[in-house]
Amino acid sequence: MVADLGVRALDRSARGTPRLARAEGMLEPAWRCVTTVCSSHVRSTSALARTGPREAITGSQGPQGRDRRWAISRDRQQGTTCSVNLVKRKHNTCQSWQDYESHLATDDAHRNRKASKYLTMSKRRPSCMTDRIKYALTLATTLLSAGVLLSAPAPATAGEHAGAWKQRAANDFNGFKGRQALRTNPATVVGVGYVHASQVDVGAGGGDFVAIGTAKGRGVANCADQYSGSWTIYTDGILGGVYFCNDEKKNAYKAKTNPTFSIQYDYCPSASTDRWLLSFGGTLWRCLGTGQTGGHRVTAMLETTGASNVDRNIDVRFNNLRRRHQGANWVDFGAPGHHFSNLNYSVANPYNDQVDAFLTPLD
Amino acid sequence: MDASTKRSIAIFAVATIVGSLLIGIAAVSSRSQSSISGTQPACDEHRGTIVEVQDFTAYDEQRGKLPDTLLRPASVDEDDQGYDTTVPPSVSIDRIDGKSRQWAYSTGDGSSYQFFSTNPLPFNSSLWEFQAQGGIQLQFTPTRAAALSIADFRESLGPRATPVLIGRSEGIVVWADPDNPSGQRLHHAYWEDDEGLWSLQADMSAAQIVSSARIIACR
Numbered sequence: 001m002v003a004d005l006g007v008r009a010l011d012r013s014a015r016g017t018p019r020l021a022r023a024e025g026m027l028e029p030a031w032r033c034v035t036t037v038c039s040s041h042v043r044s045t046s047a048l049a050r051t052g053p054r055e056a057i058t059g060s061q062g063p064q065g066r067d068r069r070w071a072i073s074r075d076r077q078q079g080t081t082c083s084v085n086l087v088k089r090k091h092n093t094c095q096s097w098q099d100y101e102s103h104l105a106t107d108d109a110h111r112n113r114k115a116s117k118y119l120t121m122s123k124r125r126p127s128c129m130t131d132r133i134k135y136a137l138t139l140a141t142t143l144l145s146a147g148v149l150l151s152a153p154a155p156a157t158a159g160e161h162a163g164a165w166k167q168r169a170a171n172d173f174n175g176f177k178g179r180q181a182l183r184t185n186p187a188t189v190v191g192v193g194y195v196h197a198s199q200v201d202v203g204a205g206g207g208d209f210v211a212i213g214t215a216k217g218r219g220v221a222n223c224a225d226q227y228s229g230s231w232t233i234y235t236d237g238i239l240g241g242v243y244f245c246n247d248e249k250k251n252a253y254k255a256k257t258n259p260t261f262s263i264q265y266d267y268c269p270s271a272s273t274d275r276w277l278l279s280f281g282g283t284l285w286r287c288l289g290t291g292q293t294g295g296h297r298v299t300a301m302l303e304t305t306g307a308s309n310v311d312r313n314i315d316v317r318f319n320n321l322r323r324r325h326q327g328a329n330w331v332d333f334g335a336p337g338h339h340f341s342n343l344n345y346s347v348a349n350p351y352n353d354q355v356d357a358f359l360t361p362l363d
Numbered sequence: 364m365d366a367s368t369k370r371s372i373a374i375f376a377v378a379t380i381v382g383s384l385l386i387g388i389a390a391v392s393s394r395s396q397s398s399i400s401g402t403q404p405a406c407d408e409h410r411g412t413i414v415e416v417q418d419f420t421a422y423d424e425q426r427g428k429l430p431d432t433l434l435r436p437a438s439v440d441e442d443d444q445g446y447d448t449t450v451p452p453s454v455s456i457d458r459i460d461g462k463s464r465q466w467a468y469s470t471g472d473g474s475s476y477q478f479f480s481t482n483p484l485p486f487n488s489s490l491w492e493f494q495a496q497g498g499i500q501l502q503f504t505p506t507r508a509a510a511l512s513i514a515d516f517r518e519s520l521g522p523r524a525t526p527v528l529i530g531r532s533e534g535i536v537v538w539a540d541p542d543n544p545s546g547q548r549l550h551h552a553y554w555e556d557d558e559g560l561w562s563l564q565a566d567m568s569a570a571q572i573v574s575s576a577r578i579i580a581c582r
Contacts, residue, residue, distance in 0.1 A: 159422075159423055159427065159544075161427075161429050161430070163429055165429060166440055167440065168440045168443045169443055169444070169445050169446040169447075169468065169470075170443055170444065170470055170471050171470040171471075171472070171474065172470065172471055172472070193426075195426050197426065199428055199429075201428060203474070203476075203502065203504075204476040204500070204502060205433070205434075205490050207502070209428045211426070211428065215426065220420075220424045220425055220426055221420050221424055221425065223426075234426075236425070236426050238428075238540065238542060239516075239519055239520065240516050240519070240520050240523075240524065240535075240537050240539075240551060240553065241537045241538075241539025241540060241542075241549065241551045241564070242419075242420075242520055242523045242537060242539065242540055243420040243424075243425045243427075243540045243542075245425070245426060265510075274510065275510065276510075289510045289511040289515055289519065290510050290511065291502070291504055291509060291510060291511055291516075291553075291560060291562060292472075292474060292504055292508065292509070292510060293472065293508050293509075293510045294470065294471075294472055294474075294508070297429075299428070299429050301429060303426060303427070305423070305426060306423075307423075326471065326472065334440070339429050339430070341430075
């Protein structure tokens with residue numbers, strides 16, 4: 001069961017990676033900063049406090065209590081579900097609630113008391129205004145645009161996505177490339193699939209897409225189950241409304257590898273014309289034609305598929321990410337929008353060319 | 364005239380007659396083909412049933428993409444110039460199937476996207492909501508920006524593409540796979556004209572979408 005849709009982001013000014021931040025979180029924290037993400041807008045903590053009666057802060061909204069690092073508040077007056085991202089301030093750096101979570105005692109009651117206390121404290125001591133403003137400014141554009149994701153109905157299936165994306169009204173993306181660092185090799189669970197995907201959504205929303213990545217576990221469509229071995233290179237997409245999936249190379253990469261990928265609209269030798277070229281590990285695997293030559297969104301994400309509601313240990317780092325627009329040169333991926341279909345998964349972009357997507361905490 | 368000469372003349376005569384007949388048949392066939400796609404555009408309401416293959420890939424049998432965002436998704440890019448809501452008159456449509464245009468934009472490659480519904484929808488509606496409420500999406504891609512022709516589509520989609528006549532074009536209709544958890548399956552109609560590739564997408568029957576596409580193609 002999917003707990004909620006939400007958007008959050010680590011402060012890009014935070015030093016180090018989320019993992020480094022977690023280690024630092026072991027030191028004595030000084031809790032100060034709170035950002036609140038609502039269905040279509042960003043509120044400061046004080047704004048949330050002013051909205052009047054709301055349901056109790058809870059910290060275990062997700063399946064099997066795994067959502068505990070999040071405090072979810074429902075604003076009764078506006079009927080709006082808000083995901084409250086609790087962050088701490090230490091050495092002038094705001095870091096995420098998950099860092100706090102990592103060294104808390106494990107019982108939910110204690111966590112909830114902490115969350116309530118923290119919110120109360122923040123309401124009384126709005127001492128991190130600079131950070132709030134910085135958060136608001138940094139996130140306003142992405143969150144306002146991505147906020148609608150929050151209002152969309154939660155997927156009914158167990159398939160879960162967490163990823164970061166760039167979107168352009170000009171529909172002129174024609175390249176997306178980088179590396180995909182595979183950081184886990186999840187245990188086999190029959191009926192569950194694991195996917196690291198990079199994709200270009202072609203044309204307007206609701207249209208076609210092309211993707212390349214690595215997957216293992218449960219197969220889909222023409223991509224076979226693979227419950228043993230390592231990660232398989234696959235391509236998939238939607239053309240003319242019809243989904244397709246191809247296994248390109250089975251058992252291609254083990255954990256701790258960092259292969260390259262690229263999706264770009266260029267000349268395809270086998271077709272003798274321009275096509276979407278899907279490459280992985282330096283090999284061109286597929287030339288695909290779609291209705292349009294430009295895309296409106298590029299995405300790096302993790303995905304789980306299958307009938308299980310249990311969160312899965314999956315962790316991928318997209319690095320050296322670059323994007324290209326029609327008639328322009330490659331540029332860094334930049335500050336993306338984020339999407340979660342389950343708040344147990346985290347997405348961070350600590351650098352302009354990096355997106356980390358992972359289950360937190362990792363098993 | 365000896366016997367072998369007579370036999371040669373007879374064979375020549377028969378060959379000439381057969382050849383003429385074949386040429387004639389080819390000419391008739393050619394005219395017939397031309398009349399389908401060239402001189403008699405298909406503009407009327409489609410009557411009868413369009414037979415489509417029943418196979419499809421369910422949403423949870425796809426690796427899929429991130430859920431589509433909005434009817435009017437905002438850009439997440441610092442240097443994007445935002446939406447150009449000017450649609451060229453040659454492709455601008457006011458109404459489809461009694462539904463008025465609610466939102467439209469064009470892109471730098473000349474493509475245009477138009478959205479129709481009975482009632483105005485909030486722009487923060489998701490595309491799912493838009494489509495679930497009977498929304499219709501019309502896309503036009505100029506030939507120079509279209510990566511595929513109708514023939515390419517037919518080849519790529521195989522039996523999932525059902526040939527239909529739309530205006531002067533031998534178009535296709537596709538019963539699309541669901542691309543969101545609602546399981547909703549849209550029909551897509553694709554056709555070409557002298558300017559480019561058209562696509563109409565909506566939750567309506569194949570016959571209905573072909574009829575709507577014909578009105579646009581023959582306007």
